[in-house]
Amino acid sequence: MNAAATTHTNCLRCGRTLRNPTPDGYGPKCRTKVRKAAVDLADYKAHQVTSARELIEDGAIIPLRSVVFIAVSTDGTETYRTAPTACTCKAGLKGSRCYHQLAARMLLAA
Template identity: 50%
Template structure:
């Protein structure tokens, strides 16, 4: 009787790509250094220009790993998930293609999250 052994799953940091080993880091999707950078960027002057409720929602999006960096030509871009999880949007610190982002009255929380991660 043959037994198959599953290959170990390697989890990588969503920011820098390093291998994550600690359970807390794997759950967060980021290593301690990248997590500290994100927290520091959230506290920076970048956040001061946005509404506190929008910043809180953006930080929740980052904590839930609902924003993922993508490769784009010379632009920092991200793919984000909507609040209900049904839609995906493309966003950058400058713009977002969600409904709130297209209206452009205020910065949507996707754009705020992209700004925080771009500053980190």
């Protein structure tokens, strides 16, 4: 199953019913907030920030519960469990800061 292909009928951030279901699962106002969310990016490289934003815009990271998200790999074949300080992708398991974690932080800061 490709989590990114799910069509959301409720906003992932505020839970309101979406009049027009959106692929990324956010209502227009919440999407704006998510994209503008202020996160400390000092620990991340520019390409990681870009990847994290793309992940969010593509709807490839979705909330699972409280601070845990499901992130879809770039090629769509794998999913990872992602939290702001941990991730089950290869980099995350080695203790590196991956862009999945950054995306989770951005979503939680919104």
